[in-house]
Amino acid sequence: MRVLRRDFQVTTFVAMCLSVLAIPAPAGAAPLLPTPADWPLGGGPVVQRGFTPPAVVWGSGHRGVDLVAKSGEAVLSAASGTVAFAGSIAGKPVVSIDHGSVRTTYEPVITTLRVGERVALGQVIGVLGAGGHCLGCLHWGLREGKSYLDPLLLLGGRGGRLRLVPESQREVVEREARARALAAASATQSKAIMTAAGRPGSHGFLHPVAGAVSSAFGMRLHPLLKIQKLHDGTDFAAACGTAIRAPYAGVVTRTFFNSAYGNRLFLSHGSVDGVRVETAFNHAARYLVRPGQRVSRGQVIGVVGSTGLSTGCHLHLMVWLNGRLSNPMSWL
Numbered sequence: 001m002r003v004l005r006r007d008f009q010v011t012t013f014v015a016m017c018l019s020v021l022a023i024p025a026p027a028g029a030a031p032l033l034p035t036p037a038d039w040p041l042g043g044g045p046v047v048q049r050g051f052t053p054p055a056v057v058w059g060s061g062h063r064g065v066d067l068v069a070k071s072g073e074a075v076l077s078a079a080s081g082t083v084a085f086a087g088s089i090a091g092k093p094v095v096s097i098d099h100g101s102v103r104t105t106y107e108p109v110i111t112t113l114r115v116g117e118r119v120a121l122g123q124v125i126g127v128l129g130a131g132g133h134c135l136g137c138l139h140w141g142l143r144e145g146k147s148y149l150d151p152l153l154l155l156g157g158r159g160g161r162l163r164l165v166p167e168s169q170r171e172v173v174e175r176e177a178r179a180r181a182l183a184a185a186s187a188t189q190s191k192a193i194m195t196a197a198g199r200p201g202s203h204g205f206l207h208p209v210a211g212a213v214s215s216a217f218g219m220r221l222h223p224l225l226k227i228q229k230l231h232d233g234t235d236f237a238a239a240c241g242t243a244i245r246a247p248y249a250g251v252v253t254r255t256f257f258n259s260a261y262g263n264r265l266f267l268s269h270g271s272v273d274g275v276r277v278e279t280a281f282n283h284a285a286r287y288l289v290r291p292g293q294r295v296s297r298g299q300v301i302g303v304v305g306s307t308g309l310s311t312g313c314h315l316h317l318m319v320w321l322n323g324r325l326s327n328p329m330s331w332l
Contacts, residue, residue: 068136263307
């Protein structure tokens with residue numbers, strides 16, 4: 001009799017557990033999503049594989065979306081936020097951005113960002129690397145605490161095309177996506193040049209050195225790393241020791257050494273023609289001004305060098321407009 005009672009209790013317990021698992025979780029409040037938000041790739045990317053959450057936490061599923069992308073392609077922050085993680089997980093380079101109540105994740109993405117850095121919507125956060133679970137794609141994720149959400153929710157119904165791609169058509173789809181990305185990048189750059197704030201050269205900014213442009217802003221084969229990656233500024237050819245001049249009046253916010261960029265200096269120029277402008281100077285031999293110091297337009301702030309990851313003497317100039325990394329030649 002005791003055995004029958006014990007068997008009945010065990011059976012009842014198991015049945016109760018199964019019934020609990022079978023009941024869908026009650027719908028909670030809608031997640032507080034960041035706005036505005038946009039795709040993490042340019043050119044209206046193709047969704048190669050959609051979001052398919054697992055039935056149970058430990059079950060199999062696809063906890064994000066895969067977007068067709070090319071190795072070395074620039075990856076953008078889907079919304080403004082703060083870098084929560086930038087490193088490697090299980091051998092894959094991963095970036096995570098905290099947007100308050102939710103976080104977006106991007107993998108495999110190679111970045112130079114550091115935890116705690118602020119990023120703006122559409123800012124380049126890195127380039128697509130290798131080591132992801134799919135070839136030729138960016139895995140984009142969205143989490144609220146420990147719960148996985150569909151990243152396409154960020155687009156507010158703009159979603160775009162969900163297109164499951166058979167392996168036989170993969171190369172064709174990738175070529176189409178790359179063509180759209182190039183067209184969008186070209187259109188964006190043209191639009192930036194002809195903004196309401198004015199044309200390049202109309203803002204009163206000087207070229208920081210008297211030298212020709214030796215490498216423009218955009219995707220290129222890195223001369224040392226031999227990989228396709230974003231060249232995040234404009235290189236001016238100049239001999240070592242050439243004076244570097246402030247392109248516009250501003251305040252030195254920080255100077256430091258970085259293994260890739262060498263000796264760096266950042267200038268905040270405040271609001272210029274209604275746009276918040278920041279510039280950075282890289283690979284210098286040394287700087288002649290200190291953080292907190294005000295500088296005037298044309299003032300010598302340093303001398304050209306070849307520090308950091310560099311193939312020779314030059315100045316690498318970077319520009320941020322309203323917090324977004326931009327082509328310097330769209331403003332100078």
